[in-house]
Amino acid sequence: MNPAFGPAQIRDLTEIFVNKSCEVRDIWASRIIYSGKDAARIDTYSDLLKMTLDVIGLAGFNYEFKSLSGGEQPDSLHKAYSDLRRQTISGLKIYFIIWYLFPLSRKAPSSVQRATDKAVSEMRSIGTRLLAAMKRDVMEAQKAQTAHTQVQLDDNATPDTLPNRALLTLLVQANMRPDLPESQRLSDNDVIDQIRTFLVAGHETTSNATAWCLHALSQAPEVQQKLRDELWALPSDNPTMDELQALPYLDMVVRETLRMYTPVPSIQRIAMKDDVIPLETPVTDIHGKIHREIRMPKGTAVDVPILALNRSKAIWGEDALEFRPDRWENIPEAAKRIPGVWGNMMTFLGGPRACIGYRFSLVEIKALLFILIRAFEFEMAVPADRVLKGSAGIVRPTIRGEEEKGPQMPLMVRLHKHGECQSPQA
Numbered sequence: 001m002n003p004a005f006g007p008a009q010i011r012d013l014t015e016i017f018v019n020k021s022c023e024v025r026d027i028w029a030s031r032i033i034y035s036g037k038d039a040a041r042i043d044t045y046s047d048l049l050k051m052t053l054d055v056i057g058l059a060g061f062n063y064e065f066k067s068l069s070g071g072e073q074p075d076s077l078h079k080a081y082s083d084l085r086r087q088t089i090s091g092l093k094i095y096f097i098i099w100y101l102f103p104l105s106r107k108a109p110s111s112v113q114r115a116t117d118k119a120v121s122e123m124r125s126i127g128t129r130l131l132a133a134m135k136r137d138v139m140e141a142q143k144a145q146t147a148h149t150q151v152q153l154d155d156n157a158t159p160d161t162l163p164n165r166a167l168l169t170l171l172v173q174a175n176m177r178p179d180l181p182e183s184q185r186l187s188d189n190d191v192i193d194q195i196r197t198f199l200v201a202g203h204e205t206t207s208n209a210t211a212w213c214l215h216a217l218s219q220a221p222e223v224q225q226k227l228r229d230e231l232w233a234l235p236s237d238n239p240t241m242d243e244l245q246a247l248p249y250l251d252m253v254v255r256e257t258l259r260m261y262t263p264v265p266s267i268q269r270i271a272m273k274d275d276v277i278p279l280e281t282p283v284t285d286i287h288g289k290i291h292r293e294i295r296m297p298k299g300t301a302v303d304v305p306i307l308a309l310n311r312s313k314a315i316w317g318e319d320a321l322e323f324r325p326d327r328w329e330n331i332p333e334a335a336k337r338i339p340g341v342w343g344n345m346m347t348f349l350g351g352p353r354a355c356i357g358y359r360f361s362l363v364e365i366k367a368l369l370f371i372l373i374r375a376f377e378f379e380m381a382v383p384a385d386r387v388l389k390g391s392a393g394i395v396r397p398t399i400r401g402e403e404e405k406g407p408q409m410p411l412m413v414r415l416h417k418h419g420e421c422q423s424p425q426a
C-alpha cells in the first residue's frame with residue numbers, strides 16, 4: 001500500500017481536503033450567523049470527525065459518506081460506524097476489563113460487541129460492493145488502454161487509465177497488473193480488510209489531532225494570531241499541497257500539536273525472538289544492581305510509550321509540557337535521535353510497521369487549519385481543567401460533568417473579519 005501514500009498521490013488528494021474543510025467552515029459560519037451573536041459554542045470534535053470520515057470515504061474509496069451534509073438519508077455504514085462510536089469511553093473501558101478478567105463473559109454478546117459486529121459486517125458488505133465496482137472500472141480502463149495502444153494514437157492523447165484517484169483504486173489497479181507475481185497478489189478478503197483498516201486508522205486520529213490543536217490555540221491567542229497572519233499572507237483561498245507544506249509556522253504548530261496531543265498514546269508489540277536491548281543510561285534496580293541492558297525473551301510484551309516520550313523532560317527540556325511551536329526552530333539533540341518515521345517523534349511510530357498514512361494526515365490537518373484559522377477566532381468554551389483526556393486507544397476529549405455525552409471539544413467560534421483584527425502582539 002505504501003506507494004498509494006506517496007507525495008504525488010497526496011498532492012492529488014489535497015483538493016478533497018480543502019473542499020471538505022470549506023464545507024466545515026460554511027457549516028460553522030452559518031451556525032454563528034443563525035445564533036444572532038458574534039460567536040457560537042460549537043462542538044468542533046463532532047464536525048471534524050464527520051469531515052475526516054467524508055475525506056477517507058472520497059480519498060480512500062471514492063465513496064460519499066455525506067456525513068457533514070447530514071441532510072441525506074444516513075447510509076448504513078455511517079450509521080453502523082456512528083453506533084459503534086457512541087459507545088462511551090467508560091462503557092468501552094468496563095467492557096474490556098470484564099472481557100479480560102472473566103473469559104466466560106466473552107461468550108455473551110454485550111451491546112459493545114453487538115455494535116462492533118454490526119459495524120464490521122456493514123463494512124465488509126460495503127467493502128465487497130466497492131471492490132467489485134473498482135475492479136470493473138480498472139478492467140474497463142485497461143481495455144481502453146489496450147485499444148489505445150493498438151491504434152497507436154498520438155502520445156499526447158493518453159487516455160485516462162485511472163477512473164478516479166482514490167487510494168483503493170490504486171491498490172486494486174496495482175493488484176490486477178498481469179505482471180504481478182501471484183505470491184504478491186492480495187486476495188479479495190485482504191483488500192476488504194484494507195478498507196476497514198483505512199476507516200479505523202485513517203479518520204478519527206486526524207480529526208482528534210485537529211480538535212486538540214484548536215483547543216491548544218484557544219489557550220494561546222498569540223500563537224493563533226501569528227498562525228493566522230502567516231495563513232493570510234498566502235494569496236490563495238485554495239492552497240495546493242506544496243503551498244501548505246511551505247508554510248513554516250503552520251508546520252511548527254502541527255508538529256507541536258502531534259507532540260503534545262499525541263492521538264495514539266501507546267502501542268504494544270510482542271518480541272518475536274530473544275533479544276537484548278542496550279540502555280543509553282544504566283538503571284539501578286530495587287536491589288541496587290546496575291543494568292546496562294535489558295534481556296527480553298521471545299514473547300515479551302513491550303509497550304511503546306509514545307505520549308510519555310513526546311512529553312519527556314529528559315528529551316524535550318524543562319518546558320516539555322508547554323505548547324510552544326517555536327521550539328521546532330531548534331530541537332534538542334536528544335529529540336533528533338528518536339527513530340520515528342516523521343518529525344523526531346514516535347507519534348506515527350517508526351520501522352516497517354509505522355503509519356503509512358502520515359503524509360495524508362499531515363496535509364489534511366494543514367488544509368483544515370488553513371481554512372478554519374483564516375475564517376474564525378477560537379476561544380475556550382469551558383475552563384481548560386474541565387477538558388479531560390479520555391483514552392480508549394485514541395486520546396479523545398471529554399468534558400468533566402458531561403461525560404455521558406461522549407467525546408466532544410466545545411469551543412467559542414467567532415467569525416474573523418480579516419483586516420479588522422489587530423494582532424495581540426502588534
Ligand code: HEM
Binds near residue numbers: 205206209
Ligand atoms: C494524526 C493522525 C494519525 C496518527 C497519530 C496515526 C498513528 C498510527 C500508528 C501509531 C500506527 C501504528 C499502529 C500499530 O502498529 O499498532 C498507525 C498505523 C497505520 N495507519 Fe496511521 N495514524 C494517523 C493517520 C492515518 C491516516 C490518515 C491513515 C490513512 C489514510 C492511516 C493509516 C494507517 C494504516 C493503514 C496503518 C497500519 C500500517 C501497518 O500495519 O503496516 N493513519 N498509524
